[in-house]
Each structure stands twice: as C-alpha cells, then as structure tokens.
Amino acid sequence: RIDGDRLWRTLMDLAKIGATPKGGLCRLALTDLDKEGRDLFVRWCEEAGCTVTVDEVGNIFARRPGRSPDRPAVCMGSHLDTQPTGGRFDGIYGVLAGLEVIRSFNDQGIETDAPIDLIVWTNEEGARFSPPMLGSGVAMGVFTLDHVLDIRDTDGVRLGDELARIGYKGEVPVTGHAMGAYFEAHIEQGPVLEAEDVEIGVVTGAQGQRWYEATVTGRESHAGPTPMRLRRDALAGAAVMMEAVEAIALEVGGDACSTIGRVQVHPDSRNVIPGRVWFTIDLRNPDPDALARMDALLRERLAAIADKRGLTLELTDFWAFPTTPFAPELVGHVRRSVERRGLSHRDIVSGAGHDAVYVARKVPTAMIFIPCENGLSHNEAENIKPEHAASGCAVLADAVLATAG
C-alpha cells in the first residue's frame, strides 16, 4: 500500500542536507540549509503532481486535488527544521511520510473526495527562533504575524528578514487556510514504545508546558580579594536554583519533567564573580494541576534562594500551552488502522510540543508515533527502524483516506 523503501531513501536523501559528522543534522530554521531542504521538498511535491503555495510566515502547502475542491483539505504535515545537534527524523519523518502517502496514492490511482494538503510548518523547534511552533502558531492565531516576523535569533537576526532572504516569504494569507483535519506522524522522542516493544503510539494528546526565563542579579567583584561572606555571587545562587528546578520535578513525580537548556553568565570572565546569570526553564506535566503545583513551587523556591543570598530574581513567563487533547474521532481512525493492520500499539500522551498542538485549537487533529532508538531525540544519534517508518506511514495513509473519503 505504501513503499517503505522509497520512504527510507527519501529520508536518507533529505538527511544529506545539513548532515553532521556524528550522523545527525544541523539545519536550523531559515538558514541556507533550511532553504536547501525546503527546495528539495518542493521539487519532490511538484514531481508528485502537487501545487505548492507558501504563506506569509513561510509555511509550505503542497496540494493533491480531490474530487470536491471546495471541501476543506485533509492535511498531513510536520517540520523540516532541526535542533543545533538534532537528528534525521524529528519532524522530517512526518513530512516525508506525508509525501510517501501522496506518492503511493498516485501510484495506485487513488482519488479522494477532499483535497489533501501536505504542510511544512516554519520553525517548529524553537531552537534558532524561540518559542517553538511559530509557523503553526501564527496560522492558528496564537501569535500575530508581525510579532513572529520580528522575533530575533541570538545574533539579533530577524525571522522576517531571514524568511525573505531564503525566498520563503510567501503571499498567501497565513490565517484562514481551510483545514478539515490534520494528521501528524512523528517519532516518539521518548523511550516508552521501544521499552514496551510497541510499533505504533496512538497519540491522545500532548502534555502541558510552561517555559520561563530567569535573571539572577548579584554584584560583580574580584574573584581574589573578595571574601566569601561579602559576595553576592549570581552564579552560586543560580546553581542552587538549577538544583531546585530539578528537585521540583523529582518531588512532584509521575511524569513531571524540568529542564534548564540555556545559561548565560555575565561578564563571563574567569576571575570575576558573576554579577548576572540568565537561564531558561522548561516545566512539563500531563496533569494540569500538577503543572500548576510545579509553577507555584518554582516561584516560591527560586525567590527564597535569591532572598537568602541577597540576590535579585526576575522570573518571567516566556511561553506555555496547556495539556491538549486530540480529536477523538481522528484518534479513532488511527486506532482502527493499527487494529486492522495487526500492529502492536498503545495510547500515549506526547511529551513534546508539536505543530499538531496548535493546529488542534482550530482543527480536528491526531498524531501517530513510531518508536525511536533508546528513546533518544534532540541528539545527533537519533535513529528509527525502517519497518517502523513504513508502519507509521501506512497508518497515516489509512487515517487520511478514512477522513478524506
């Protein structure tokens, strides 16, 4: 029904663009390499007979027409951008599984009633431009277009300028695209499916996230002649805060997670007691009450540490989304497909945010997970089995067909 070998070859072809020596990918959003990846994808879609359009935030839509052109499209998609030390499958798998669905529908002369759109969302990772899920966020009205075009990377480069530079600032209005349903296939990015030797995760929703930025301010002074008792060392305080952030997730337990991914120390000189430290915090929990408890603990504990050490703490909310359930009807299509195909499966809640989370606010949405090796993602060693890639793609095809008629 779908061609697993072709899917794998296509994945490997795209993995050449931005390949790292360690076998991963570095293809940050809106770089020259992202453009190269997008260009290749667009060529493949056109070769498959699709009409390609690009919206104002660089989201790419490849349309396979249906019998009823006025029906809202049944959509598949994901993203092509990666983390700085990312893998070959995060996002990319979902996009190319969608392409394989279109190619195999073509091969088999399958017509659908609704048109099918294959979508590449801009800057899902939130690595170069933060927060994540910007393209889907603008499309779903979560962010304004102007706000997102004005987001800057750490070098101060504007997202909108980069979009224009690589030729993906499209004309199509970013909101109001008629989507009847959205399916996103993705690698799990965690260890559950592999540990239970399960082929497909039927994703029922995504856990909630809260992201913060913390700035700790103390007093810069000389690392030598300043006695310990007179120091207001922003980094010594920040280190204790980082430990507290880890402890919160351990204490709350269950599926609670906490991560500090970025740290900046000022003035960043070996013999200067740091006067200021900035770091990011990422809290997650599938249980909304538990996430709220983590938030309260975070505010309370970090403030207490700052207080005790004579430091100033500025803790700002950077980004958040609540626990997001997917559409039972579409999840049902996915479940029926795996059952009919006799694939081992389990229900699963996504630990990561995906474009599907934002799309789900406006459009019936479901996701399909396949296992990844050692549960590893956001790592150059990220890997999957070709047979899992093929199974996930077949389930995607079934679900799209069931929806598009």
Add this chain to the structure above:
Amino acid sequence: RIDGDRLWRTLMDLAKIGATPKGGLCRLALTDLDKEGRDLFVRWCEEAGCTVTVDEVGNIFARRPGRSPDRPAVCMGSHLDTQPTGGRFDGIYGVLAGLEVIRSFNDQGIETDAPIDLIVWTNEEGARFSPPMLGSGVAMGVFTLDHVLDIRDTDGVRLGDELARIGYKGEVPVTGHAMGAYFEAHIEQGPVLEAEDVEIGVVTGAQGQRWYEATVTGRESHAGPTPMRLRRDALAGAAVMMEAVEAIALEVGGDACSTIGRVQVHPDSRNVIPGRVWFTIDLRNPDPDALARMDALLRERLAAIADKRGLTLELTDFWAFPTTPFAPELVGHVRRSVERRGLSHRDIVSGAGHDAVYVARKVPTAMIFIPCENGLSHNEAENIKPEHAASGCAVLADAVLATAG
C-alpha cells in the same frame, strides 16, 4: 613632593578611553581601545623626557635615565588592560602613579643613580586572553614567547596577530631586561583597608591560586519525553558541582576563596537536556597547605558527583601560582615611607595576582595598596579617593628613591 591633582587629572583622562555608561571601563587587551590607551601613555612618557621601547610581547618600557646608565633599572609599573566590565583604577592606577613619580622628579630636578623604568605589562587581566599576567610571565620566563603569541581569545583571534595589528609587537627581546627592583602600586581590590580605615597596605606577598577547567559530559536528549530517571543531564550535574565548589571555600574557611566565572552549555537550546557543560574554577588561599586541601577536595567531590549521575568529568589544571612572598628589603622601604609620612597602614597579603607576582620570581619586588570604595573591583563602579591615590603615589616615590639612590 608629588602632584595629587595632576595624578587625578591624568587618571580621568585615561579613563575616557573605553568608558562605559555605568562609569567603568571596557578596554580589553590588544583591542583598538587598548592601543589608544597605550598611545596616549607613550605620548605622556615622551613628553616627560623618557625613552620608550616595546618588547616582543608588547610590554612598554619608559626609561628615565640615571647617573649610572649601567646599573639595572629600578622599575615601577602595572597594566592598562581591563576586564570586560572593569573599573578605572585596576592596574591603571599603578602605571599613572609611576608616571606622576617621574613627572614630579622632573619638576624637582631629582636625579637618581640607577635609571628608572616605568613598565606597562601586556594582558594582565586574563579576561580577553587567559591566563592573566602574560606579559610579565613571558618576561620572567614563566611562559615561552611562542606559546603566548599563540594564545587565542574566545573568537579564536591570536594574541600575536592582535599585537601586530595594533602596532605593539616590539623588537626588544622580551627576556633579559635588566631590572634591579620592581615596585607596583595598586588598588587593594578588596575590603580590608577601607574597613579598618587604613590609608596604605604594605603588601608582604600574594596568595596562591589554582585555576581549572571542568567539562561535564552527559547525554543530549529531548526536554519533554525523556523521563527524569533516564536523564544524564550535564547541566543538572554541573550545578551541583558549582555548589560543591562554593562549599569547599566555606568549609576550609579562613581566607579561602572559590569562584566560577565562566560557563558554557552545549547545545544551548531551551528544549534540549544539555549534553555538555564547560566551566572555569578559581581557588585561592594564602596558606599553601589549605590550598592543597582545597585542590584535593575539588577533585574528590566533583568526581563523586559525576559518578553518581552517570556523567563524565574532565578536570584540567589551567593555571596556578604558589603563595609568593615579596622582597623584605623593598617591603621595608615601603614600610619606612608610610611611617615617616605618618600614614595609617597595615601589612596585607594580596588576594589578586599581579605582574609583581611573576616579577618577584627574578627581581626583588614590593607592592603598595590603596583602599577602594566598598572593596569593589572587577566592577564598573570601582572607585578610589584622590587623597589615597596621592598618598600611594608619594610612598611609591619614596620607595623608588630609596632604592635608586
């Protein structure tokens, strides 16, 4: 005997080059601003009748001739480079106090038997190019010239290239300069003199230092779907190590100090569990045995933390010097001057490294400290009182005169 107003005006003139909005200086070694500061200093020295030479590592020597040109010079000096967020007096005070000594000797027609050399040492701070005290280190045979010329800043720019670029790669051989004695006036950079309301610190030596670089390696993975128990989070481990580094100084007590000044997190993305963290460690103690104990504790505790968390730790020695006593005879000249002038004073051990520490390995050396406001240094708010600046300069003049005959 010396002109305190002129000294202050000269300090304020030099403080215009690289001035920061917060009232400090950013004049990193071998930048355009460092060149501008050096050029102004050289002009002032030539106007004061000195002959200026530059050695192969950019150290500047301004000579005021003596009656016996073959006697080794009695030297004064310090440095003109600053920290990224440094003050107006650290180093600069010692250089310009020396210039004021020469100017006032000229005004009063004072002749000395030995020549007098006023020295500006290259890259004392160790901020742009690390470790500190590179110019004096090469001159005293602590480092080879080739090694130092090849040191790179964080952008990968070579010290030797920058030296040539700003026109301070001199011809004079860097070793073998005939120095009969060396006096360095400096701000205390700590709180002791101010707290005891003392005008002059008679510096008997400098405490020992050990600098390290630590690299903690874990496993990069996704901040969302990776359960806490499966993480090997390099930053969570590094944070506990940073706390341990602070605790070592507190436990060992006395004058023990420990500082972490720089941290780099890899891959530095908000939703990636850090796979690698690099940080610097600076341990100090005037008591050599206590410093050795701190070193042993550091190795033991950091290794235990890494072990417990399944992380790899690479701890490398970056730089060190032992507790360094100054020359009793020259310290005696300083002490006799403050006594004769009726200045309040106390003996003090330097908490910071200075060029004097390296010079003391080959040449009889002493230092003179003056108080600084709130004991603050390596901070843009660094400040001193004009009357303290004048007193320290007068003591420097006395000590030089007593030595140069």
